[in-house]
Amino acid sequence: MKDAETRGGDPTTPAKTTTLSKLGLGGTLYRGSWGQWSWLLHRITGAAVFIFLLLHILDVATIRISPGAFNAVMGIYRHPVMGLGEAVLVAAVVLHALNGVRIIIVDAWSQGAKYHKHLLVGVVVVFLILMAGFLPVHLGNTFGWR
Amino acid sequence: MIPRRDPAKRAVVVPQRAELTSWVIMRVTGALLIVLVGGHLAINLMTGHGVHSVDFAFVSGKWASPFWQVWDLLLLLAGLGHGANGMRTVINDYVRGDRARLTWKLVMGVVVAILVALGSLVIFTHDPCPHGAPADLLPSFCG
Structure with a gap:
């Protein structure tokens, strides 16, 4: 969640690999x-x-x-x-x-x-x-x- | 998982002005609903014995006054309007394929139109003292 928190403010930063995306749920997660x-x-x-x-x-x-x-x-x-x-x-x-x-x-x-x-x-x-x-x-x- | 696609290539083309109207409608009905739903919940759930007080006599007593008839009509119209417009957005977001989207919106439109008609009729054709009904179920003013 710390990643999501720091990413939240800057839409140009690409999404990092998160636990959710490893589980195949990344596609449903916007910037979290x-x-x-x-x-x-x-x-x-x-x-x-x-x-x-x-x-x-x-x-x-x-x-x-x-x-x-x-x-x-x-x-x-x-x-x-x-x-x-x-x-x-x-x-x-x-x-x-x-x-x-x-x-x-x-x-x-x-x-x-x-x-x-x-x-x-x-x-x-x-x-x-x-x-x-x-x-x-x-x-x-x-x-x-x- | 849901395949990604380019938002610019979406099949739905909505005129900008229509979406502006939709945006205004959501804010006006939303603000109105805070008052209408707030009053509805306060009277029906917080006074007397709350949900245990709501029966034929209670509702008949409310609808004996044009104030609550108009209140409930506005609640019906603003609630269904706000809800249907919100669900239209949800359908646009999740239903894939032009025909399927149109079908879902048509079904929802028909359901909402029927409920507007039904709800309005129920509010304004209500008979608080139906002939032959047990007197203990009726409001006190039936005599």
């Missing part, structure tokens, strides 16, 4: 630095949230069938396993949102590209604060602690 991992995380969380959105529109649509049918579907969301899934979903949404703000700042602020790593640290810090507020409430509701 902060920017790449936040890009990958943004893409994974975005795709995951989009797929959930498609399903969520369908499950809410059962409200047009009958009150009992809708309540039965909502009952699935109260299952402890689903509750943990919802915690992961909210984490993905929050990360995607905060990293999206970081992307807007990098685009709009003249010093944004220079400080993008600091901004990413900010994303992680705000993420941890928001999840520290959300998780006790949500897990409390899911497992009946409240």
Whole structure:
């Protein structure tokens, strides 16, 4: 990772042989630095949230069938396993949102590209604060602690 | 592993202006979604007993107000618009072959169009007091 870190700033330096490239995974690795991992995380969380959105529109649509049918579907969301899934979903949404703000700042602020790593640290810090507020409430509701 | 190829020889030719529009759309809908999704999660997961409070009566109570109907319509449109445009980028990046790319985008477009229609209808044709439904499942204002 030290290689990736030092390579990150200079796009003209050719990629060195890394453990990943020896394993045949080099082709999927861009410069391996902060920017790449936040890009990958943004893409994974975005795709995951989009797929959930498609399903969520369908499950809410059962409200047009009958009150009992809708309540039965909502009952699935109260299952402890689903509750943990919802915690992961909210984490993905929050990360995607905060990293999206970081992307807007990098685009709009003249010093944004220079400080993008600091901004990413900010994303992680705000993420941890928001999840520290959300998780006790949500897990409390899911497992009946409240 | 994925063979490398010259990005300049890509089959997809996208007009610059269209990509600028796409860039603006992502930022506008993204900023809007922070407010819309934030409010949605705060009300549905953080108030009362959170996910345990969400049922027919709860949603009927929300949709009795035009405020939450419009909120959820904007959530539907901005969410699907932002998500579909993001997935368009993902399809452009990973799906190989012009026909396959077009097919994936068409399928996604049809799915999104159906869900926009379905979601809008559900929000604006909702009947909070359906005839013959058990009274204990209905919102209190059904009487």
